[in-house]
Amino acid sequence: MVRPNSRFTHVQPFDIDKVAAAAGADPDVLRMENLDTDVPPPPxxxxxxxxxxxxxxxxxxxxxxxxxxxxxxxxxxxxxxxxxxxxxxxxxxxxxxxxxxxxxxxxxxxxxxxxxxxxxxxxxxxxxxxxxxxxxxxxxxxxxxxxxxxxxxxxxxxxxxxxxxxxxxxxxxxxxxxxxxxxxxxxxxxxxxxxxxxxxxxxxxxxxxxxxxxxxxxxxxxxxxxxxxxxxxxxxxxxxxxxxxxxxxxxxxxxxxxxxxxxxxxxxxxxxxxxxxxxTDPAGGGVAEAAAEYQARHDTVIAQLDGFPVVRADGGWSCLVDAEALGLGAGELSARLLDRGRIAATPMTAWGATVAPRYVRLVFSNEPVERLSELRARFTAALP
Incomplete structure (x- = not known):
């Protein structure tokens, strides 16, 4: 029997790895569950x-x-x-x-x-x-x-x-x-x-x-x-x-x-x-160029999901969509997006208390604009 440890009483596990495992290696799946990126590092x-x-x-x-x-x-x-x-x-x-x-x-x-x-x-x-x-x-x-x-x-x-x-x-x-x-x-x-x-x-x-x-x-x-x-x-x-x-x-x-x-x-x-x-890269490490690319991807997500309860980001690699506003729990929306829309996206269960658990995260750092332009069709296929 495992001895109790109070530090772990309220610690919640990540769901990212579970979503990634469910998505497998299917190239058709939009990988929006994890903070990876296909934008290359500085040469x-x-x-x-x-x-x-x-x-x-x-x-x-x-x-x-x-x-x-x-x-x-x-x-x-x-x-x-x-x-x-x-x-x-x-x-x-x-x-x-x-x-x-x-x-x-x-x-x-x-x-x-x-x-x-x-x-x-x-x-x-x-x-x-x-x-x-x-x-x-x-x-x-x-x-x-x-x-x-x-x-x-x-x-x-x-x-x-x-x-x-x-x-x-x-x-x-x-x-x-x-x-x-x-x-x-x-x-x-x-x-x-x-x-x-x-x-x-x-x-x-x-x-x-x-x-x-x-x-x-x-x-x-x-x-x-x-x-x-x-x-x-x-x-x-x-x-x-x-x-x-x-x-x-x-x-x-x-x-x-x-x-x-x-x-x-x-x-x-x-x-x-x-x-x-x-x-110390004289070229700035490509940070400005990467930020511009991430904004283009973010703006594509927002445009594709016009009319859906998605919240704009002011920076970073991800934005959130309100599952409860769609009449679903975050876990249920995540499952539907993967099963029906071929979108891997993580529910925010362990990311807060009252606000976060109603949302699903959409990471746009690892998918180009061309593939993100399929987002609306995939969301529509996933929802009742």
């Missing part, structure tokens, strides 16, 4: 990784918190985004992907039972890691206004206590982009509660329609409280490299580095050289 990153493999420069356990070349590249990138100087040795730690930084950061900033504020919906990998850390999620809803997601600032202002806020912008799975007034509301809550802001910046530059990008460190009161998590997976399309980082104030970073080292020892050295090349 400079591929070349640097290949050269590191050839030369054997990354085959080491050391340094535990990241190669200096990558830590320096991260610090320079953060300077351009935030206007702040980060010490590459004391304020940057390299991790095995961005989400691998989340649990060490939570362990360093919370005690068991502490409330951590997230949005509803949010990425399941963030929400469930809060639970695994022993902290307690406090979910603040996103609301649909004018066909787009907006943060419920009144609900945010009503949060009584928090050890940390764990936020993403653009956020998975909704594609909401937090504006300066949203971040100002976050700053007020952090000031009132003494909370850290843990900011997942993995998609920060993947915004649509020329919307302004606001890094929270640029907002009064947040720079000294913000811990930034980044990676090369989304902006640079380097999912398989599994390289991320965490950066923040030196005092808390000392604890985060300890937790990171004892969690994974070290991230892959060959991949770190590739990540450094992406961050």
């Amino acid at each position: 400079a990153a591929v070349a640097a990784t290949t050269e590191s493999l050839r030369a054997g420069t990354g085959n080491s356990w050391l340094p535990f918190t990241g190669l200096p070349v990558l830590c320096e590249a991260v610090a320079a990138d953060l300077r351009s985004r935030t206007g702040l100087d980060f010490d590459p040795l004391r304020q940057v730690a390299v991790t095995s992907g961005g989400t691998s930084a989340v649990l060490p950061t939570l362990l360093a900033t919370t005690e068991p039972g502490d409330p951590v504020v997230l949005t509803d919906p949010t990425y399941a990998g963030l929400l469930q890691r809060v639970r695994l850390s022993g902290a307690r999620p406090h979910l603040v809803p996103l609301r649909v206004e004018g066909g787009r997601w907006r943060l419920d600032r009144d609900a945010l202002a009503a949060v009584p206590a928090a050890a940390a806020l764990l936020l993403m912008s653009p956020s998975m799975p909704s594609g909401v982009v937090l504006d300066r007034d949203d971040w100002a509301a976050v700053a007020r809550l952090c000031e009132r509660t003494g909370a850290y802001l843990i900011y997942d910046a993995a998609m920060e530059r993947l915004v649509f329609d020329g919307r302004p990008r606001v890094n929270p460190c640029q907002v009064d009161g947040l720079a000294e409280r913000t811990i930034i998590i980044g990676s090369v997976s989304k902006e640079y399309r380097m999912i398989g490299w599994r390289i991320g980082w965490v950066a923040g104030p030196p005092d808390v970073m000392a604890r985060i580095m300890v937790a990171t080292v004892y969690n994974t020892t070290v991230a892959g050295g060959f991949q770190q050289h590739g990540a450094a090349a992406a961050l």
